[in-house]
Amino acid sequence: MSNVPSELRYTKSHEWVARNEDGSFTVGITDHAQHLLGDLVFVEVPDVGTDFSAGDDCAVVESVKAASDVYCPLDGEVTEANETLADTPEIINNDAFGDGWIFKLQAKDAGAFDDLMDADTYAEMIAED
Amino acid sequence: MLIFERSKANRTNKAQQPRQTGSLADIPANFLRKQRPLLPEVSEMQTVRHYTRLSQKNFSIDTHFYPLGSCTMKYNPRGCNTLAMLPGFVQRHPTSPANMSQGFLACMHDLQDILKDVTGMKAVSLAPMAGAQGEFAGVAMIRAYHDARGDSARTEILVPDAAHGTNPATATMCNFKVREIPTNKEGDVDIEALKAAVGPHTAGIMLTNPSTLGVFERKIKDIAGIIHDAGGLLYYDGANLNAILGKVKPGDMGFDVIHMNLHKTFSTPHGGGGPGAGPVGVSARLEPFLPVPLVIQRDNEFQVLTEKSRPQTIGPMSAFLGNAGILMRAYIYARLLGREGMERVAEYATLNANYMMVKLRRAGFDLAFPNRRATHEFIVTLKKQARELDVNAMDFAKRLLDYGFHAPTTYFPLLVPECLLIEPTETEAMETLDGFIEAMARIKHEAETDADLVKGAPYTQPVRRLDDVKAAKELDLTWSAA
Numbered sequence: 001m002s003n004v005p006s007e008l009r010y011t012k013s014h015e016w017v018a019r020n021e022d023g024s025f026t027v028g029i030t031d032h033a034q035h036l037l038g039d040l041v042f043v044e045v046p047d048v049g050t051d052f053s054a055g056d057d058c059a060v061v062e063s064v065k066a067a068s069d070v071y072c073p074l075d076g077e078v079t080e081a082n083e084t085l086a087d088t089p090e091i092i093n094n095d096a097f098g099d100g101w102i103f104k105l106q107a108k109d110a111g112a113f114d115d116l117m118d119a120d121t122y123a124e125m126i127a128e129d
Numbered sequence: 130m131l132i133f134e135r136s137k138a139n140r141t142n143k144a145q146q147p148r149q150t151g152s153l154a155d156i157p158a159n160f161l162r163k164q165r166p167l168l169p170e171v172s173e174m175q176t177v178r179h180y181t182r183l184s185q186k187n188f189s190i191d192t193h194f195y196p197l198g199s200c201t202m203k204y205n206p207r208g209c210n211t212l213a214m215l216p217g218f219v220q221r222h223p224t225s226p227a228n229m230s231q232g233f234l235a236c237m238h239d240l241q242d243i244l245k246d247v248t249g250m251k252a253v254s255l256a257p258m259a260g261a262q263g264e265f266a267g268v269a270m271i272r273a274y275h276d277a278r279g280d281s282a283r284t285e286i287l288v289p290d291a292a293h294g295t296n297p298a299t300a301t302m303c304n305f306k307v308r309e310i311p312t313n314k315e316g317d318v319d320i321e322a323l324k325a326a327v328g329p330h331t332a333g334i335m336l337t338n339p340s341t342l343g344v345f346e347r348k349i350k351d352i353a354g355i356i357h358d359a360g361g362l363l364y365y366d367g368a369n370l371n372a373i374l375g376k377v378k379p380g381d382m383g384f385d386v387i388h389m390n391l392h393k394t395f396s397t398p399h400g401g402g403g404p405g406a407g408p409v410g411v412s413a414r415l416e417p418f419l420p421v422p423l424v425i426q427r428d429n430e431f432q433v434l435t436e437k438s439r440p441q442t443i444g445p446m447s448a449f450l451g452n453a454g455i456l457m458r459a460y461i462y463a464r465l466l467g468r469e470g471m472e473r474v475a476e477y478a479t480l481n482a483n484y485m486m487v488k489l490r491r492a493g494f495d496l497a498f499p500n501r502r503a504t505h506e507f508i509v510t511l512k513k514q515a516r517e518l519d520v521n522a523m524d525f526a527k528r529l530l531d532y533g534f535h536a537p538t539t540y541f542p543l544l545v546p547e548c549l550l551i552e553p554t555e556t557e558a559m560e561t562l563d564g565f566i567e568a569m570a571r572i573k574h575e576a577e578t579d580a581d582l583v584k585g586a587p588y589t590q591p592v593r594r595l596d597d598v599k600a601a602k603e604l605d606l607t608w609s610a611a
Contacts, residue, residue, distance in 0.1 A: 036546065039597075039598045041598055041601035041602050042601070042602075062601075064597040064598060064601055065539075065540040066540065066541075066543050067294075068543075090598075
């Protein structure tokens with residue numbers, strides 16, 4: 001089964017969020033999501049400086065099976081995007097929770113992080129899938 | 130192998146060379162080529178063999194059962210071809226004046242009436258050249274309608290998550306914001322979520338009925354009421370029209386606009402991207418906005434209406450009156466069927482799908498919606514096989530090729546994991562359906578006893594598993610001399 005790191009938070013739409021030491025957040029798609037999508041062939045990352053509300057579609061991941069939107073998990077501004085994904089989208093297949101991160105954001109309300117799903121709840125949700 | 134790779138320098142074929150060349154005097158010198166074009170240098174026989182061989186590698190509706198869900202790959206009657214290719218139709222120039230195109234225009238006028246009748250709409254335009262263009266025309270009319278009323282607050286189109294992927298793309302192309310409406314566990318639109326989403330910002334909803342989940346929308350009257358009460362319009366994606374043809378009319382369900390894929394439901398040859406025909410039908414309030422040209426009958430003569438006499442039209446969709454050859458084939462198909470025949474299309478399309486669905490369930494396959502009746506198609510999910518045997522939907526699809534069947538649609542709709550979307554159409558014999566069911570049962574047995582056999586398929590085709598990642602990432606369709 002897919003792994004679900006306990007230190008991360010999750011969304012219903014299969015994004016993971018990490019709280020960084022500098023107060024920013026890193027966002028990617030889960031290992032379970034990459035497994036469902038299959039081999040990725042294209043990733044569109046958000047522009048740095050863009051403001052998103054939680055639930056906005058902010059990136060696109062496309063595999064040989066499907067194109068899928070990535071939704072912003074928190075209100076905030078994009079501070080960094082993983083540009084290496086443009087040439088090597090397969091990093092997400094190989095390391096979804098590490099080198100396959102998609103973007104970093106400065107959240108308007110850092111406290112909203114705690115309202116996201118914890119690892120146990122997410123693991124339970126995908127077990128039903 | 131490409132035909133260029135069979136080429137040998139200076140091999141010529143006198144019989145195929147032009148006897149004479151026209152005068153080039155009126156072509157400016159800078160447009161004349163100075164070098165010979167790079168063409169394959171092959172004999173006539175090599176050319177014939179090359180293309181015959183390529184055609185033999187095709188999986189096509191003329192050679193194999195093709196249950197590709199959502200695509201309606203039904204048989205294309207040869208009679209339609211024969212009649213559409215009568216010299217009077219084929220040699221008619223698209224710029225011929227109407228008084229010299231009366232026969233053709235009479236057919237198109239009749240086709241407009243037939244499509245109006247079968248969909249229950251007030252008026253029809255044949256202009257859109259494909260399904261996507263029909264969708265675009267439909268949503269552009271919704272925009273034109275709200276604009277004409279000065280209702281500029283309507284910025285949002287609702288699209289259920291079970292819709293065709295083209296729907297959100299169309300709404301975006303027409304400058305609307307897309308809001309997704311979830312589907313409940315039984316495959317119906319979530320009515321409470323729909324109620325929560327509508328408002329003064331709602332321009333309309335794009336609905337596929339039956340939906341891509343292979344079920345009929347049961348709350349269609351309620352949905353129409355909710356949208357109309359909010360001031361929005363209902364768009365019917367006619368992709369799955371085959372399931373209801375001649376039985377139920379979208380106009381009666383309350384829809385304001387529909388596009389039809391004549392290349393699917395009205396049996397014209399398609400696949401590989403065309404050619405298509407995507408006429409649109411509309412309710413009375415959208416009639417002024419229909420794309421032109423339109424064919425009318427006045428004083429015993431057929432005439433073509435353009436922007437001049439249709440000031441509110443969204444405009445033409447192409448230079449001429451749609452895809453003339455495809456429209457002719459669809460017209461002849463409709464006339465061959467007649468009113469009763471059209472009903473039998475829907476009856477047999479749904480009967481065949483339900484027959485296969487029940488037989489496959491008895492053979493041990495899991496259905497995506499076991500409590501629902503099939504429409505003209507249905508969904509098998511191989512989630513259990515993928516989890517327990519590590520044999521997935523793609524493996525089953527590839528193995529089916531070895532048994533002589535085109536694979537059903539795989540991994541669509543996205544809502545159902547490891548799915549096969551199976552659409553037999555009304556034109557297959559029961560023996561063919563049984564043959565497919567038997568092949569599925571055998572592959573299931575293979576997966577349980579020798580998984581690697583299925584995972585390595587296909588074995589009998591010109592190519593084995595293709596590298597689809599490489600194809601997507603390094604698309605290269607041009608040939609260049611070494």
